[in-house]
Amino acid sequence: MPAPPPSGPSLSTFGPLGLGAANAGNLYTAMSDEDAAALFEAAWEGGVRHFDTAPHYGLGLSEERLGAFLRTKPREEFHLSTKVGRLLVPNEAFAGESDPFDQFDVPATRRRVVDYSSDGVRRSVEDSLDRMGLDRIDTVYVHDPEQHGAERTLPHLESALPAVCRLREEGVVAHAGVGTGSVAAARAAAAIGGIDLLMLAGRYTLLEQPAHPELLDECGSAGIGIVNTAQFNSGLLASPTPARDAHYEYAEVPEDKHRRAVRLAEVCAAHDTELPAAALQFGLQHPQVVAVVMGAATGDQVRQNVARMRASVPAQLWSDLREEGLIP
Template identity: 55%
Template sequence: MSGERARLAGRIGTVGLGGAGLGNLYHPVSDEQARAALEAAWDRGVRYFDTAPHYGLGLSERRLGEFLASKPRAEFVVSTKVGRLLVPDPDGAGTLDLANGFAVPATARRVWDFSAAGVRRGLADSLGRLGLDSVDLLYLHDPDEHALGPALDTGLPALSALREEGVVSAIGVGSKSVPALLAAARSGMVDVLMVAGRFTLLEQPALDDVLPECRERGIAVASAGVFNSGLLAEPAPSAEGKYEYGTVPPSVLARANTLAAVCGEFGVELPTAALRFPLREPAVRTVVLGAATAAQVEDNLRRLTEPVPEGLWAVLRERGLIRT
């Protein structure tokens, strides 16, 4: 790992706060609730905060920026993402952005833009919402949902130029797509990959190629979506939960319940195992945990300190439920 990557990994710490919930993911969250969640994270030592324009059409960035305005800049690390520009949408007046999962007024719409100009404009817009002069880490966000090849071909060099100019310290790609993550790793340009939902207690497709590539190249991994959109967030998984931001397929629910049952044999709750699992992988430098309330933050951080018997992992492997 390069010196700059190592310094960034050290500053991020083993846990970060993800900002989707602060952008009213699934349901409304008041400004007071969002600030309380941020305060709880800060008070417990969290210093890495991840956000994106996509999260609540900029609401997450604005709330995070308002909170961090009172904190010393040298004491925290912020990442945001580019690839989706926000442009005014008069046609959205009076409606909510629920089609994209966020309970916020649909006064803007997302426009894909991974061009060099689009990347720079996206960063500038984000800095305006955050009220910051810089972010530490900048990701391309979901290039696979647009056009993977062209997005990486233009977006990664644009990010690399920003890093060379000292505008950002590190760059990466954040995605749920294994092909996107692998292509980014093999590009030789990224410092960090945000692996969302592809290396979890429920499923580990990133083990095949992505994580080995990261180990070989010294790329830091930020593990996100460890609850698979919420399915693993409760001790007893339910069909009412979320998977891939939608309904839970019966086969996936059955697997989650089997995992919960095995965890129960060792006196461990499913969310605790889900939080602890990715940190067993050497390439994973941090786990980014989404939360919208102080209670969720406290619960997640408590679970990260609870003991998990090594025997649990061995039995999960023996039963073919995990691969490592």
């Protein structure tokens, strides 16, 4: 199933930096509607015109808040993506409990139903449009096909990918893609074919590059653009000096990963560059990476990352990191 030319503007048209809206779904910590709006406004003021969300984020809260904000902006001026694979249905047994997926601090008034079927994909897109109150979505990603058991990854992809590609062919969306933190799942998606974009979480970062070279080469051959996310590896690269008590993959940092991060920071400092700036810009050094999507919990974090993306990073830094074997 070869991918047809994208039917909408290239993602690069909207700039190299996007904002992921998981935090607006009360990721780890609840925020008010006002704080969520301020987060999005800081991104808009910083020139960000690429926004990503998902039904999974806060049981739809992220989509609702992002939609409320984007309805105040000219539709042709931003790129919007969301995801499919988890339908949201009313939780008829709701008795005041919190979301059992404990990353999100929201009441469980809805529940997730795993559904990668053709009908489920179409319904998910329709539901997302209703929650956001918008007339269209630019990119739809098949979300986390690897997170429901290794034996189900390929069946989920084989079911959902043709469905999102049909939505593109019908003009419902402009781009079809897959969002995953698994190189194996990403390679399976590239092999099935048909997609325009791959949202890759944490697998091609300054700290580690398991996507290199096979996945990157396969995406190049198939004409698949990569949207790079989780550049800080859950926080380890988010500070100029990596803290021993930082997080890696949402857990405690292994000693070898911390040592590597410290060395990366030292090389960056020798070039008057902050580690987080190099981490944000690293992916864009590869021609297959068409955009970077950042996470942020506050307007100040957005403004800081916008400045980091604009910071000058000397070419010699990349050369020195490569010479030490820290990047390919």
